[in-house]
Amino acid sequence: ATVAALMLLLISVGSVSAILTGQSPENRANRIVEIAENAEEKVNDLIELVYADSNALELIETVEFLGNLTLYGEGLENVSNANAALDSFDYEGAIANATEALSIFRGVYRSIHIILNDYDVKIGPLVDVDELEEVILRSLDRVEDLEELISPDAPIYEKLMDAKGNLTEALEFLPNNVEDAKSSLRQANILLGEISQYLKQVAQELVPSRIRDYCEVAGQYRERFREQFRGGWDEGFDVNGFLQTQGYQSEDDFMGRFQEMIENAKGTENIEDLEEIGRTIREMDQNLNEELGRHRARHGQEATGSGSGQPGAGYGGSSGSGQPGFGGGQ
Structure with a gap:
């Protein structure tokens, strides 16, 4: 056949x-x-x-x-x-x-x-169950990134949840039911393709002022990180040591690269530039708070005021706007 x-x-x-x-x-x-x-x-x-x-x-x-x-x-x-x-x-x-x-x-x-x-791309056959599982997990990672980018109020959000459900189902089928796993993966990929097209269209329609607002919020988080780092140093927390575990050489390196991301995103027509900022904010915010919490627990310290509270504007999509934001639930 x-x-x-x-x-x-x-x-x-x-x-x-x-x-x-x-x-x-x-x-x-x-x-x-x-x-x-x-x-x-x-x-x-x-x-x-x-x-x-x-x-x-x-x-x-x-x-x-x-x-x-x-x-x-x-x-x-x-x-x-x-x-x-x-x-x-x-x-x-x-x-x-x-x-x-x-x-x-x-x-x-x-x-x-x-x-x-x-594009001179050569592809080989997919025959290994472990490889199929890796593909599914990679697609789930992509869904999680998109969840941070797309507001729950956006019209495409329901499709994103459907794709996530299909991928979760695909994992449950493995290792014994490969054909059903592939079928669920296929349905998820179709939905993810439609979502990617939607995001590209939204990116083209975003007015410069909207993107500037996103970058302004990212700038507020940059200052929040700076205050948290300052408070961490005051408490004896090794800020540079922590940042090296996150892929940065030092506080100056992180601040420089974060600012560069913001500058690159200004006036962008690529929604992935905004996604990168949102992902960096989310990961740094979570990991820094966890490490500071562990440090304070070890030394019997209370949190300083420098790291508390969120900036005035969140980095999720505006309620009812249908526009993607940097993430939700923050």
Whole structure:
């Protein structure tokens, strides 16, 4: 079936119809639906191979590639409609939906291969359960980053939660039920593709004043960190030692790099620049408070006033705005 599906992806839909000419409407409908389902599996395998290779994904995760994921989702809907039509003995409807699905899958398959060729990306087969689990976990990490970026009031937030549910389900299927795990991963990737497209569109629509507001809030957190560091030094806390565990050389190095992120984000059209700031704020805020808490517990100290309280503005999306923020729940 795999070879047949591959061959049928490479020939025209009209040719498929011609091959099946002369059969009864019922047999013709069943066969075309089967062909469409086999083609869908082939395209899904290709998409999974891309997501299994983080280097390949980083190179080709363009608007065009994400658009192909959205089209793939439309093809899945056509297959679902085709099967529903078969169950209702609507053979013409089944043939129409399956034919449309096959056309979509053929276009997506060829388009992704063209993109891979344009970027000179080589991908290998995904056969190991551990590799599949790694892909799922990487996608869950991506969802967690997006949760910090997208306001719960945003129209796309529900899709993000659906994707998270699919990925959690995929992990539960492993190691014994690989096919169901792959199916859940496939559904999640379709949703994540749609979310990425939404974010890119939002980024293009964000007015400069909105981005400046984000950067202003980030600047407030920068000053908060500076006060926390100062209070930590006063309490005998090794600020530089802590920062080295976080990937920075010193307090000056962290402050310089954080300010550079803010400057780069000003006037950006890339939502990922804002996401990077939000992730840095979240991780530093959590890790610093935890380490300061442990230090104070060891030395019987109370928290100084310098690290208490949040800046006047939060870094989550504004309620009801539908715009993504730096994170939620802070």
